[in-house]
Amino acid sequence: MSQKNSPNVVDALNALLADSFALYLKTKNYHWHVKGPRFRDLHLLFDEQAGEILATTDLIAERVRKNGAGTLRSIGDISRHQSIKDDDSEGLAADAMIERLAADNERLLERIREAKAAAEAADDIATSGIIDEWADQTEQRIWFLKATLDG
Template sequence: MADKTAALQTPTDLNRNDTKSVADALNSALADCFALYLKTKNFHWHVSGPHFRDYHLLMDDQATQIYGVTDAIAERVRKTGNVTLRSIGDISRHQTLTDNDADYVAPGDMLSELRDDNLKLVESFRVVKEAAEAAGDNATSGIVDEWTDQAEERAWFLFEASRKG
C-alpha cells in the first residue's frame, strides 16, 4: 500500500528536512494561536464589572485577529510540503500555552493572563523566524514578522487597559 501522505507533499525547492523544523515550529505556534483564541473568547464571554463593554469589545477584536492568523499559519505549513494540525486533540498535544478552565476570573487577571500569553506567542513566533531563516525559507521568515507585531500590539493594549490610573 502506497504512502497516502505522499499526495500531500506540495512541491517546494526547500530542503524537506529543513522545512520539517519550520513546520514543527509553525504547528506549535498554530496550536498556541488556537489556545489563545479560545481563551480570549472565553474571557470575552465571561468578563463582568464596570469596564465590561470596553474589555468585552477589546477581547472580541483580539480574538478575531488571532483567529485570522490561524489560516495563514496552516497554509504556510502546507506550502512548505508539510502537514498541519488536524483536531482539538492535535492542538492540545502541540500547544505550550496553558488553558484556563476556572469558573470565575477577575477582569484584571484576564487582561494580565492574555497579555502574558500574547508575549509567549511572540516567543513562539521568534522560534518560527529562527527556523525559517535557518532553512532559507524567506516567505515564512517575512510573514512571521507581521504576526509578531500583531501579538506585541495585543500585549500592549492589554497592558494599557489593565493600568490603574
C-alpha cells in the same frame, strides 16, 4: 528552502498554530465571561483580539502546507502541541484575565520568534517575511492589554 531544515519550520509553525488556537479560545472565553465596570470595553477588546488571532490561523496552516507537510487536524492534536494553558476558571476578575492574556500573548510571541528563526535557518524567506506581521500584531495586543492595566 532547504529540505533538510523544512521539518524544523513545519514543527515551529504547527506549535505556533496550536498556541494560536489555544489563545483564541481563551480570549473568547474571557470575552464571554468578563464582567464588572469595564465590561463593555473589555468585551469589545477581547472580541477584537480573538478575531485577529483567529485570522492568522489559516495563514499559519497554509505556510505549513506550502512547506509540503500536514498540519493540525483536531482539538486533540492542538492539545498535544500547545504550550499556552487552557483556563477553565469561573468568576475570574477582569484584571486577572488581562494579565493572563498579556502573558499568553508574550508566550505566543516567543513561538513566533522560534518560527522566524527556523524559517531563516531554512532560508525560507516567504515564511520569514510573513511572520513579521504576526509578531507586530502580537506586540500590539500585548501593549493594549498592559495599557489597560495601567489605567
